[in-house]
Every structure is written in C-alpha cells, then in structure tokens.
Amino acid sequence: MKxxxxxxxxxxxxxxxxxxxxxxxxxxxxxLGFLSYVIPFIYxxxxxVPQSIIGxxxxxxxxxxxxxxxIPLLIMGxxxxxFKLPVYLSLIFITLGNAFIHVNGAEVTLRTSKGKLAxxxxxxxxxxxxxxxxxxxxxxxxxxFLIPLxxxxxxxxLLASYYQENTASDxxxxxxxxxxxxxxxxxxxxxxxxxxxxxxxxYGIPTSWNKTTFETILLFTFMxxxxxxxxxxxxxxxxxKVGILSVLISIPFLCxxxxxxxxxxxxxxxFSMTMSITLGVIVSILNNNPGLSFGLTTIGLFLGTIPIFFxxxxxxLINCSLIAIVSIIxxxxxxxxxxxxxxx
Amino acid sequence: MVxxxxxxxxxxxxxxxxxxxxxxxxxxxxxxxxxxxKELNNAKTHK
Numbered sequence: 001m002k003x004x005x006x007x008x009x010x011x012x013x014x015x016x017x018x019x020x021x022x023x024x025x026x027x028x029x030x031x032l033g034f035l036s037y038v039i040p041f042i043y044x045x046x047x048x049v050p051q052s053i054i055g056x057x058x059x060x061x062x063x064x065x066x067x068x069x070x071i072p073l074l075i076m077g078x079x080x081x082x083f084k085l086p087v088y089l090s091l092i093f094i095t096l097g098n099a100f101i102h103v104n105g106a107e108v109t110l111r112t113s114k115g116k117l118a119x120x121x122x123x124x125x126x127x128x129x130x131x132x133x134x135x136x137x138x139x140x141x142x143x144x145f146l147i148p149l150x151x152x153x154x155x156x157x158l159l160a161s162y163y164q165e166n167t168a169s170d171x172x173x174x175x176x177x178x179x180x181x182x183x184x185x186x187x188x189x190x191x192x193x194x195x196x197x198x199x200x201x202x203y204g205i206p207t208s209w210n211k212t213t214f215e216t217i218l219l220f221t222f223m224x225x226x227x228x229x230x231x232x233x234x235x236x237x238x239x240x241k242v243g244i245l246s247v248l249i250s251i252p253f254l255c256x257x258x259x260x261x262x263x264x265x266x267x268x269x270x271f272s273m274t275m276s277i278t279l280g281v282i283v284s285i286l287n288n289n290p291g292l293s294f295g296l297t298t299i300g301l302f303l304g305t306i307p308i309f310f311x312x313x314x315x316x317l318i319n320c321s322l323i324a325i326v327s328i329i330x331x332x333x334x335x336x337x338x339x340x341x342x343x344x
Numbered sequence: 345m346v347x348x349x350x351x352x353x354x355x356x357x358x359x360x361x362x363x364x365x366x367x368x369x370x371x372x373x374x375x376x377x378x379x380x381x382k383e384l385n386n387a388k389t390h391k
Contacts, residue, residue: 041365042362045365045366045368046365049368049369052372052379053379056379184384185381188380286383286387292379295376296380302369
C-alpha cells in the first residue's frame with residue numbers, strides 16, 4: 001500500500017456516510033415526546049453494545065467484508081423509515097448496519113496499519129463530521145436522497161475489502177503499548193473505565209457559546225479533528241506523552257471556555273484525542289481481536305451515555321470539577337498503564 | 345376506558361421495547377466479558 005493511511009481515508013468516508021444516515025434518522029425523531037428519549041436510548045444500545053460480538057465474529061473471519069453487509073442493512077432501514085413501517089423495525093436495521101460498518105472499519109484499519117494509530121484515528125474522526133451533516137440535513141432533505149448516498153459507499157467498501165484481503169495476519173503484533181508489568185485484565189478494565197467516564201463528561205462540557213449553526217459546525221469540526229490528531233500525534237511523539245498531555249492540558253480550556261469559543265474549541269480538540277489511544281492500548285492486550293477491542297470501547301461509550309438519559313447536571317461548578325477530577329485520574333491511569341514506545 | 349387503552353398502547357410501544365433492549369444489552373455485555381476472559385486466557389497460554 002503506497003499511502004499508509006489509505007484504509008483510514010476509505011473508512012473515514014464509510015463512517016461519515018453511516019453517521020449521516022443514522023443522525024438524519026435520529027434527528028427526525030426529536031420533539032416527538034417520550035419517543036425522542038426511547039429511540040436514541042435503544043439506538044445507542046443496539047448500535048454500540050453488539051459491536052463486541054460482531055467484532056469477535058469479524059476477528060474470526062477477518063477476510064470477510066462486514067461493511068459490504070452493513071450497506072444493504074442501512075438501505076433496508078431507510079426504506080422501512082420512508083414507507084412508515086414500524087419504527088423499531090427500521091431502528092434494528094439501521095443500528096445493525098451501523099454496527100457492521102463500524103466494526104469492519106476498526107478491523108481493517110488496525111490490521112493494515114502495523115502498530116500505527118493514525119489510520120484508525122482518521123476512521124473514527126469521520127463520525128463527528130457525519131453526525132454534524134446528518135443533523136443539519138435532517139429537516140431539509142428528502143429521505144430518498146439517502147439511498148444514492150448509501151450506495152456511494154460500495155466502491156469504498158470494495159476497495160477496503162481488497163486491502164483487507166491482502167493484509168498480513170501478523171500485523172497486529174506491532175501494537176505493544178500496554179505496560180506488561182500490570183495485569184492485562186486490569187488494564188482492559190481501566191481503559192473501558194476511561195471511555196465510560198470521558199463518554200459521560202463529554203456531554204457535560206460547558207459550551208454556552210454554542211448558539212448558532214455555524215458554532216455547532218465549528219464544535220463538531222474540532223471534535224473530529226481532535227480524534228484524528230490523537231492518532232497522528234501519537235505515532236509522531238509517542239502514545240503515552242500525547243495521552244497524558246492532551247488530557248491534562250484540556251482541563252483549563254474546557255473549564256474556562258464556557259463563554260469563550262476559542263478556548264473551548266481548543267479544549268474539545270484536546271479532549272477528543274484519547275479516543276484512538278484507549279483503543280490502541282486495548283488492542284495491545286487483545287492482540288488477535290481488533291474487532292472485540294473496538295467493541296469494548298463502544299460498550300464503554302454506551303455505558304457512559306446512559307446517565308445522560310436520566311441525570312443532567314446544569315451546575316457549571318460541578319461539571320468543571322467533574323472534568324478536572326476525571327481528567328487527572330485518566331492521566332494517572334495512562335501514566336501507569338501505557339508503555340512508552342521510543343520509535344518516535 | 346380510553347385512558348386504560350391509551351396506557352396499554354404506551355406500555356406496548358415504549359416500555360416493552362425498552363425493557364427488551366435493556367435485557368439484550370445485559371446479555372450481550374455478559375457474553376462480551378466471557379469472550380474477553382477467554383481471549384485473555386488464550387493469550388496467556390500462547391506466551
């Protein structure tokens with residue numbers, strides 16, 4: 001492969017379109033009373049939780065393109081939505097399609113990148129842009145428009161499956177980020193805990209400045225860029241350094257950026273960098289299971305979002321204290337559990 | 345009467361799917377923990 005990040009770019013597009021479709025669908029359920037709580041909750045669970053099992057199956061059959069299976073599922077879900085068939089039926093198809101494409105993205109980008117985090121980080125970052133576009137077009141675009149959009153994923157998925165088939169099976173051995181002096185089970189637990197905590201506090205980041213569509217676009221753009229930068233900078237300067245510094249430096253920017261957009265955006269950028277780092281550490285332990293590893297992070301994200309459906313903290317002081325305490329604990333966990341790779 | 349029918353409809357449309365999915369999430373998380381333990385043991389024996 002000439003470009004070492006190529007699979008990352010391919011799955012950036014696949015991830016982006018998947019999220020456009022899913023958030024177009026979800027946004028159209030807002031303002032529908034109780035349904036606007038039930039549908040996102042079930043969506044989060046059905047899309048995030050089964051990824052571990054789907055990932056495990058993909059690990060066992062790594063040459064099989066799960067993203068090519070996800071595309072007809074998405075189309076089916078949208079068609080059911082267009083023809084106003086039972087909402088839970090379309091929800092199941094859309095979430096399964098989402099899960100298949102996500103798992104395959106992680107599987108392929110991790111298997112083809114020889115221990116580097118940039119491709120998987122680029123793949124993950126596509127989601128933020130997709131969420132943004134999906135939300136923006138939800139009320140203005142006809143759902144039929146989504147069908148050609150989903151079909152446009154096929155050549156990208158085919159190309160990705162070509163690279164997937166031509167990848168050496170021992171590429172995953174290059175992931176050696178976990179500190180081997182610590183019990184691997186404990187490291188897995190701590191990494192999932194970091195994902196849960198940061199998933200939760202991510203929703204409590206104070207952003208009073210965010211009032212217009214343009215400001216929302218900026219917020220999601222910085223979020224996506226941060227996710228990609230996390231992997232790119234980790235490959236350049238070392239995963240441990242980037243993990244600890246991004247978490248610690250983000251604290252003042254997030255806490256004092258409530259009314260100052262520029263500060264807040266820098267904080268969000270730094271805050272988003274840990275996504276690929278936690279995944280990299282988990283893959284270092286579950287060396288033959290990139291799909292299962294990715295599934296663990298998505299379960300963490302789901303568990304982190306559960307409290308948001310029930311408790312919403314509106315106090316700026318409590319939110320900032322939570323951000324500071326959790327970030328310091330996360331930095332300490334990174335310091336203890338990540339082994340510094342000195343290949344720069 | 346209308347209120348009772350309405351409540352049953354709400355129950356069918358919201359709570360049953362919600363409870364079913366929570367049940368599914370718990371089972372899936374359980375299976376995942378089992379798979380992770382299995383893979384950790386595999387990794388230990390291959391060392």
